[in-house]
Structures are given as C-alpha cells and as structure tokens.
Amino acid sequence: MFSFGLDGQAFGRVRFCISPLWTVARVLAHARRSDARGYRAACRDTLRGGNLPLLASLYLGEPGYIPDFFSPHPEAYEAELTAELHQVASTPADRIRAEFAVMTRGRQGAVIPARRLPTSVARVLDRGEDTLREGVAAELEQFWRLCLSARWARMRAAMDADIARRAQQSAQQGVASTLGDLHPTISLTDDRLTVMSPFRARVQAPDGVVLMPSPVGTRVDVVLDPTPLPGQYRPILLYPASTADRGPRTSHRGSGEILGASRALLLADLAQPRSTTELARRHDFTPSTVSYHLGVLARAGLVTRFRRQRHVLYQRTHRAEPLLAAAVAATAGRADA
Incomplete structure (x- = not known):
C-alpha cells in the first residue's frame, strides 16, 4: 500500500496533467506483455524490428525499473512532445548516473529489484551520457511517429474528457470526492491519499501529487523518485482515463x-x-x-x-x-x- 501525506498546502497543489512521453511509457510497458493485442501487439513488433535497440533492450528484456528520464517529470498541464524530447536529450549527467545506479543495484526502500544493464545500453553509455540521452530521445521520437502519432488526437481527447469531468465533479462535490473516485484502489482518509498495492511505502508529499489519466491500461501506477538527488520529483499517479464509451467497469x-x-x-x-x-x-x-x-x-x-x-x-x-x-x-x- 502506498500512503501519501497531504497537509492543507499540499492538498492545494494536487494537479492533473497530460504527457505524450508518459503515454509512450505506458504503451511500451503494455507492449511487452505476451497477451498484447491490436495496436499494442503492433507496438511490440515495432520494438522487435531492430531499429530501436535501446528501447527494445530495456522494455523487452529483463523486467524491472526503467530510468525515469525516459519520461520527464511534467511541469505544466500539458507538454508538447518536442519539449519533452528536448528534456530527455538534455537530462543532467548526474541524474542519468543516479537512475542507472538504481536500476543495476536496486533499492529496497523503493521496492526496486536490481536488474542487469543491457549490453546495448552499456555500449552507448560507455561513449558518454550525452550520447545515451540523445539516442534515447531519437528512439522515443521514432517510436512515437511509428506507433502513437496517428492515435494521439483520440488519446488526448480521452484524457481531456476525463479531466474535464473530474473538474466538474470537484466543483459540485468537492476535491475529496474526486480523489476518491479516481479508481477503486485509491481512497482519501483525513490527510492521507492511499493506493492499494502489494508494495508498501509511506511518503509525505509536501508539494502534492501529480494525477495523470492514461488511455492505456486498467490499473494505477505509482511513480516515486528513487534517487537521492536534491530537488526530489513529486509523486505521480497514473490512473486509467474514464471515458463515456468505456462505460462502467462492471457489465x-x-x-x-x-x-x-x-x-x-x-x-x-x-x-x-x-x-x-x-x-x-x-x-x-x-x-x-x-x-x-x-x-x-x-x-x-x-x-x-x-x-x-x-x-x-x-x-x-x-x-x-x-x-x-x-x-x-x-x-x-x-x-x-
């Protein structure tokens, strides 16, 4: 179970956002599943095609933590893809090193098991962090163009509709009602926002949390900054976007x-x-x-x-x-x- 402490100021800093690269990350995570169908299976085939060695080795290889700089922390309600790709390509070297250290060593407190550094990633990283980050940005842009660009308008509309509905719900019933209605696994009690999970973490969130609807998947993903670097990113909750054409989860x-x-x-x-x-x-x-x-x-x-x-x-x-x-x-x- 994840539990986030929210005082009065933090509660006021809870916000929604839409991110192209976080959507890419969610699609990539689902594409690796053996039961992927439809366009997710097509995305998996794109990864297997041999033209995206960095993404393929990380998302199709050994399961585990993927460095967070692949999907930059959102600073605004909606980021442009080009701006996010620029963030990836200009990620500070100390953050790249810290996140790959988390990946290869694991982190008990963040419930991250260690995984090996893929050979294709290690070869590029040996040439320097700048070469790696530029390579990652280029592959993300190519994956976007091949798999998501034609679908983005519909995906974005689903996320916009979800946020608009929740804004109306907040105005009519209060923010507490909206937070409790994000997903059956999420609840708000007193000053703590709780997400049911097999993992356990109790975190104070003085800067609030970022809520991100996703047009992909049915579960909630919790993203915490696992590095010891200063200026910790605020927690992110990715939850399935609720749209009218999906209908209720129960038939x-x-x-x-x-x-x-x-x-x-x-x-x-x-x-x-x-x-x-x-x-x-x-x-x-x-x-x-x-x-x-x-x-x-x-x-x-x-x-x-x-x-x-x-x-x-x-x-x-x-x-x-x-x-x-x-x-x-x-x-x-x-x-x-």
Whole structure:
C-alpha cells in the first residue's frame, strides 16, 4: 500500500496533467506483455524490428525499473512532445548516473529489484551520457511517429474528457470526492491519499501529487523518485482515463449480482454523501448490513469512501449511474408486466 501525506498546502497543489512521453511509457510497458493485442501487439513488433535497440533492450528484456528520464517529470498541464524530447536529450549527467545506479543495484526502500544493464545500453553509455540521452530521445521520437502519432488526437481527447469531468465533479462535490473516485484502489482518509498495492511505502508529499489519466491500461501506477538527488520529483499517479464509451467497469449482465434490491436502494440514496449510520437509520437496516453492502459496492467501483471530520462518508460514483438506471428500468418493467 502506498500512503501519501497531504497537509492543507499540499492538498492545494494536487494537479492533473497530460504527457505524450508518459503515454509512450505506458504503451511500451503494455507492449511487452505476451497477451498484447491490436495496436499494442503492433507496438511490440515495432520494438522487435531492430531499429530501436535501446528501447527494445530495456522494455523487452529483463523486467524491472526503467530510468525515469525516459519520461520527464511534467511541469505544466500539458507538454508538447518536442519539449519533452528536448528534456530527455538534455537530462543532467548526474541524474542519468543516479537512475542507472538504481536500476543495476536496486533499492529496497523503493521496492526496486536490481536488474542487469543491457549490453546495448552499456555500449552507448560507455561513449558518454550525452550520447545515451540523445539516442534515447531519437528512439522515443521514432517510436512515437511509428506507433502513437496517428492515435494521439483520440488519446488526448480521452484524457481531456476525463479531466474535464473530474473538474466538474470537484466543483459540485468537492476535491475529496474526486480523489476518491479516481479508481477503486485509491481512497482519501483525513490527510492521507492511499493506493492499494502489494508494495508498501509511506511518503509525505509536501508539494502534492501529480494525477495523470492514461488511455492505456486498467490499473494505477505509482511513480516515486528513487534517487537521492536534491530537488526530489513529486509523486505521480497514473490512473486509467474514464471515458463515456468505456462505460462502467462492471457489465450490465452482472448488475443483478452486484445490485439487488438492497444495494440498489442504498446506491439510489447516495447522490449525496452519507454515513453508514445515516443509511441504516433511513432504510431500517442494521449498520453491519449497510457496511457489508457498501463494501461490495466499493469493490465494484460504484461508491467512493472519504472522511469528513470524524465521519466516514460514502457517495456513488459516475460508474454507478448506468447500473442504477438499468436496475430502475428492470424494476419498472417488472411492474408493468
């Protein structure tokens, strides 16, 4: 589990961003999977083609940490690809050395296992950090041109739509609701933002965190600066962008198993935040029964949980709307029959 401490000022510094090269990194990470299909399989074939030796040796070789300078830390809401490539090509030599040291030695506190330096990378690095960083930038640009440039407009639209929806949610329901609704594995309690994970790290984030929607993948990736260098990068959370055409994560075919009469009743009453005790009183359930149903709904991503002062509150997410509408329609259909 990752836990980020956010005081009042840090909470105000939480921000969203869109990054072409972070999208490239996410695509590259998925392209290495044996079950890659469609354009991800095509991306894997591009890596295997022999023209991108640095990227291929790192992403298709031994699994493990990839140096962070491949995808520069975002400083603005949206960076231009050319600006990010320039950042890669001008990465300070001490950061390159520090990140490759993390890769080859590992880091226990950051849960990074050691991996060998690929031969193709070592040969270029022997010629100097400037040769390596320029080579990496050139290969990233080529991979972008071959695999992502034709898809970027659609990907960017999906990320823009996600951020716009969350901005509206923040205005209507508060930032806490938005943070709790990013993904079922993310929750906000008091002053800590928590991401469920098999890894464990408890980090203070005085400068907030960067939230980055991704049009690729279904899980949350947490990125921490693993180097001891001064001026530590703020944590990054990459989460799957939520778009209208994706629909909810839970199919309508299984909605009956998830909702049922009791859960549909509770879900319908969660347009505004309510506590377990309040829901139990309003619907004549025991608190333990309400708690059980809310747990099922939370694991399905249909409600979000957050703390307000001493009270833990629940509120339904946007993913619940289609299922709730389907449940209401089914009930009306049975009544008309």
